Amino acid sequence: MQSAMLRSELVRIRRERSLTxxxxxxxxxxxxxxxxxxxxxxxSVTKVDLDALLTLYGITSESQREKLHALNRGARAKSWWNEFKSESPPTYLNYVGYEAGAAFIRQFQSSVVPGLLQTREYSEAQTAAFLTEMKVGPVVSLRMRRQEELTKRSTPPRRYFVVDEAVIRRHVGKRRDPAIMPDQLRHIADLVEEDDRLTFRVIPFEAGEHAGLSGPFTLLEFEGGLSDMLYLDTGRDISMVMGEDPQVGKFAADFESLLEVALSAEESRELLLSAAEEMS
Structure with a gap:
């Protein structure tokens, strides 16, 4: 994340100076x-090379220079997600790095609870459906760590989740423990009640077709001039697209269209609790 922000700043400054x-x-x-x-x-950029670039670009402000050097130090430091590099695809870990620094996370899910909202029990049951028992542990641990690290930030990101009603109706974990899914639904209801930076909305079945039927997607926004990012994970292929690509704008528009057919946040919370009660 820090590396991307540093590169973005260096390119922006060079272009502002009209230098090739x-x-x-x-x-x-x-x-x-x-x-x-x-x-x-x-x-990577050494301290000497970064100083040379900043001097050439006429950056004399000590605060601006220190900000860029701090980004460079962060970019060269070992990130917590590197602990999972032997078990996770590089593209996915790259996404995790961006997610860790995002200011605003918007996500649509069509079939499973968003990873940042999953309980450990739900995560284990859902992941075990398509991975061997040996691989479930690392995947779930990374998912829980993502949640933990975001809550540690001095200013956690705003998070806006929209899901299809199928997400909350599927009784995940029923054969393992029937309480897993109702507990998961109540967990989300509690989170949205306690955190004013978190929004969760449901698109009811009665809304009919909608733009999310093509699959899940995530949009990340950042502070500091870094372009917006689109993340797509079909389960088979993973891709990340930065702000200059027209796909980012297209999916941002899709997200807005999903809000038009989704229940309000309060109605969605009531539906969560109602579904939990029906499953209990």
Whole structure:
């Protein structure tokens, strides 16, 4: 996350100065490929090289220089999600890194409870349906850690979840323990009651077809000039798309259309509790 923000800032500043990569490389006596690697995230930035870039770009403000150096230190530090790199696809862990620094998370789910809202018991039952028992533990541990790390932030992100009614009607974990799903639904109801930065809304079956029927998606927004991100996970393929891609705008519009057919937050909470009671 810090690496992406640093690269975004360096590219923005260079373009504001109307400098090409070739001009910067020539001025600093670098090979053009070095700057391309730095701006593309394929090479880390040393303190000396960052100072050289900031001096060339005329950044004299000590506070701005320190902010960029702090981002660079963060980018070079080992991130907590690296603990899971042997069990998780690199693209997914890359997403987790961005999620950890997002200011606003919007997500639509069509079949399962959003990972950031899952109880451990629900997560274990849901994951065991498609993974061997040996692989369930690391997947669930990463999911729980994502929740934990977001709550540790001084300012947790705003989170807005929209789900199809099928998500709350499917009795996940019924054969393992019938209480798993009603407990999960009550857990969400409690979370939205306690956290004013969390919104959860349900699209009822009676709403008919909607834009979310094509599958789940997540939109991340950031502070500090980093472009919005779209994350798509079909279960077979994972992809991340940054703000310049028209897909980001398309899915943002889709999310707004889902809000038009979803129940209100209060109606959704009532439905959660009603469904929990029916399953109990």
């Amino acid at each position: 990569q070739e001009q910067v490389a020539e001025e600093l006596e670098w090979s053009p490929s070095k700057l391309i690697r730095v701006e593309g995230g394929r090479s």
